[in-house]
Amino acid sequence: MSLAPILLFTYNRPEHTQAVLDSLSKNKEAIDSVLYIFCDGLKENSSEENKSKNKLVQQIISSENRFKEVKITIQTKNKGLARSIIDGLNTVFLEHEKLIVLEDDLILSPFFLAYMNDSLNRYKDFKNVGEIGSCNFFACGKEFPTYFFTNMPDTWGWGTWKDRWNKFNEDAVFLYKELEKNNKMHAFNTYGAYDMEGMLKDQIFGKVDSWAIRWQAVMVLNNWLCLYPNPSYSNHIESINATHAKINMVPPLQNNEPTFETIEIKELKNVTEAMQLGYSGKGDYFGKLSKKYLKKKTKKILKSVLLFPLPYGIVAFFKKNKPKK
Template identity: 25%
Template sequence: MSQYIAQSPLLFLVFNRPDVTQKVFLAIRDAKPKKLYIAADGPRTDRPDETRLCKQTREIFDHIDWDCEVHTLFRDQNLGCKEAISSAITWFFEQEEEGIILEDDCLPAPSFFRYCDILLEKYRFDTRIRHITGANHQLGRKWGDASIYFANQTHVWGWASWRRVWKDYDKDLINYQESEVEDQFRKIFSDRFVIEAWTNIFKEVKAGKIDTWDYQLAILNFFNNSLSVNPNVNLITNIGFRADATHTVNLQSPYANLPHENIGELTYPKYVLPEKAADYEVFRRDYRLDEKWEKHNLVRRRFKRWLKSKLNRKNA
């Protein structure tokens, strides 16, 4: 079977890791997208070796050897994760109505590109759908009989979307206030600890305590009551779990180097509704919900015993 040629524009976000960048670049080269956008943050002044690493990373793109329209956004100074990535995605969607986004450590399965192309076209004008992800964190569990399912959570390890979504992006969450969001999260989630987790994430992002860009996108998609398309197999292997990563430093994470598979012909669920339990499976693991509920119930049982003993003494 001939190699699939990606039809959608692609944004490749890179920084200072030439080894992982090279691996993902080779997967992109196999797909031969007709338009390739490359954005790279600049080196940090307090890291003496970073200038060399950034240079080596950018030199990889001297080897683009297919017919391709190339656009680059190479920063001279370091902007940091939040500013560099969010501004690069804005730059991309200023020029394209839709497209695919890959970071330097997100190694896609060959069928990821076809998957994104088909879904970008299918849901182009369906405003219920705001996000397409290639990452599947269900660790083998499938949801329904179709090759995709819908959820509310936004995974960004290999994804695709539209300008119509990104135009709402709010890097600093200025349109939302800390005093009101907990009540909104209560309308989305039923688990008290999930509500607590996302309320705390919101507060820390808004206060500038987390240098990231993706929580904002997830929160905006939650607040727009939107759906994300998810594959029922994992299409992205994150090869960046290691000490020099920005966020993925836990080598024991169940998502580290999670193998990817190819997805066959796409089939679709009958109902366009979110699999809430699929999101909860990830939250349960990521936010240690079982442990929190066990501790909560233990405290509650202790309180009940204490209250009962007080009442018994009072009635004695």
């Protein structure tokens, strides 16, 4: 099986960089894999602390030797995450037909590379598959299949092919208009569960700089689906220093020897419902109402009861439903 090159994007989190490299190296395919590491440059007027952390990250990646080959790019200026990822993929795709993408805030299963490489080879000729994802955070557990497809792309350990990435479009205005013209905004919004449209508008007006929201629009416009595993082959390192990820999802991780299979490329109702529940903020990793949401809902009900005591409620009920003469 041909192994896809791995891209790792780093900046100023030495502990996280070391953690993702350590977990990646525990995959048996690591020793035969080419690893590209991109370290972003410092922002203007960076603090001494940031300078020190960035320098330490450079030292960590420069000493990495657990892979077939390690190719390092250290930027002289700060590009930001979106520009770094877009440029990095464009560069590596000049020489390769498929790749795996990682950021420095992930922990990986020892079977991550086996899953990613098998799936990239298995589905390369299925043109309705746009991406292979590894972090399943809303449809884990026995109620869901071992593998499934959704229209929501994954950004926490993922892979794709050159011909799919060639359709990536940076123009958020164009993407927005195309979503509206093709009546795909509802699907883009996780079928109404999350305001992805608002995020795309923020991209248009410069309030955010996200490659992911634009990639998601491209996925939806092309009717592509993303493969997910159950359970995850990657999860997110909880970090108060995370620049973009504020939720800190840590789903169950796959630690048993997996088996792989080709499945029908279609969306499943129970998976879609679990994704809707999760993106709406009401669901947990297992497609059920989360304890946090239930606690909030119960608190709201109790507050309502306290504001309108039971006897008053009973009187109001009978007044409202008094039989007509």
